[in-house]
Every structure is written in C-alpha cells, then in structure tokens.
Amino acid sequence: MGKSLGIHLTGRIVTGVVEHQKPWSRLFHFPQDQEDTGSLLDTPLDRLIDLVREQALRAAGDCGPIDAVGLALPGIVRDGVVKDSPNLAQLKGARIAEKVHRALSEAGITAPVTVLNDADATATGVAAKHDRLDAFIRLWALGYGIGFGRYPYAPGIWEGGHCVVTLDSTENYCGCGGRGHLEGIMGHRAMRLRFLDMEPEEVFAQAKAGESRCKEFVRLWHRGLAAATANSIHMEGPGRFYFTGFNVRFLDMKLLQHYLQQMVTMSPLQNYTLEVVPMSDDLAVTGAAIAASQAAKT
Ligand SMILES: [Zn+2]
16 A cells, blocks of 8 residues: 555644655644634634545645545544534534545545544554554543544444443533533533633643632543543443543543542453653544555455
C-alpha cells in the first residue's frame, strides 16, 4: 500500500497523510487556532463537507497518489452512513462516505472512503504508536462526549460512553437524552450543563480547594469511569485500557484505580492495566488512515 489520508472531524477538522502506519505529512487544522475545539459543532452539513474537502486537499498537497481515505467522526457509523451523532447532530442520517467520496473525487482524489467512529480510530492510532497492532486494546476518549474505542475493529455498537453507570433518575445531562449515562457525568458538554456557573476547569480547581459540591462531583466523575471500565472488564475480560482526550487532564489515576479495585474483585479479572495517552491530534488521523488502508486491502 502507498499513502493514505486521515481525516478527524469533530468540533474541528484535522487532516494528515500516513505511510507505513506513521505520519508522513504534518497535520492541518481547521480552525487554525488549536485551542478552538468546538466551532464546527453547529456548522451545516454541506458546509462541513466543503471544509473537509479543503482540509483533505491541503494535507494531500503534492504527496502523490492516495490509496485510501479514512474519516473518523463521533457517533454510530454503519456502512458509511452516520446512524446517530449526538455531539454533531447535523450528521445524523448522512451518507457521509458517499458525500465525502464525491467531493474528493471532483478534486482528483478518487480513493475509497472508509468512515469509522473516532474513538475506534484513536484506539487504532494508539495501537500503531505503541507498536501494538497485534494486540486487543480499549480506549476512553474524554472530550465533549465520551468515546469508547477498541482495536482491532469488531462488529458491534460499542457506545461505551452511553453505558448506564447510575440508577439516579435525575442524572439526565447526556447529549443523547438517556438517563444515568457515563457521558452525562463525564462529558464536557454535560459538565457545563450541570454547573451552569462554572467551567469544568473551575469545578476541578474548586474540588482541589475543598469546595464540597465540586469534591463530590469529582468523586462521581471518577466512580463513573471506574464503573464503565469495570463493566467492560466483566463483559470482555481484563486487558489494556488507554485514556485520552482533552479532558484526560482531569483524570486522577490513583482515584480511578481505587474505585476500580472496589468494583472488580474476581482474581482472574484483575490483570488489567490503565495508561494515560496525552491528547494528541495525530492519533485519530493516523488511526483513520490505517483503518482505511486495512479496509482497502480486504
Ligand atoms: Zn447517552
């Protein structure tokens, strides 16, 4: 295989070219301000496709032929169609693979387009970066929503961010509208809804300073993640879990371990490992390109 193009579409767009499972080009961002992580959340679909094409072309530049295009986005994707995407609602129902393929073909890139969940793409990128493309890994992406990714790809829904971690019926901040969901506790958007007067950064800072409501919330945040991880361990066994996303900065690994030890007590299930991977834009872009390259081979 030659070069493949990776595209990560969330509240912004990041693109890059990958060769031999490693970044070949630098990354291209839209908007260019890399602190701006949400300005595309309300952009209409057609405009988003235009922007994806522009950013894809910038990355492709004069790199030569592109053999595969991978597009990673948040949501449930089946056969190139976005079944649902609570955090990029304009994508719901879109035949996104077809639209992006048409847009890129008009611009001279005719390679097949593979669309996948961005947490799965990130898991693939992490596996590649750690030379573990032969291993089974799971990953939590802590951002606007909560992504759950796994590598290698396996058919299924895997909407781990929407798993139920509390029976408290007042827990209704999840973007999908479901009650008791992990994302309704941990997601950036959900935290803003819960603390209308404080940004998530302030909530975690206040918790450190001893403010009781914030302290209680930070415990709930970690217990929620421990519960979802414990559920995954009880369903699919122990193994390696990675944590990333822009809100991984709030993660206290000792506290997470503490709660997880309370929740996973059967000894054959206790050989799990937990590791933080600092948020890095190349992970989902590289992973999307590798997944597209693997799909094009089969
Ligand atoms: Zn939900």
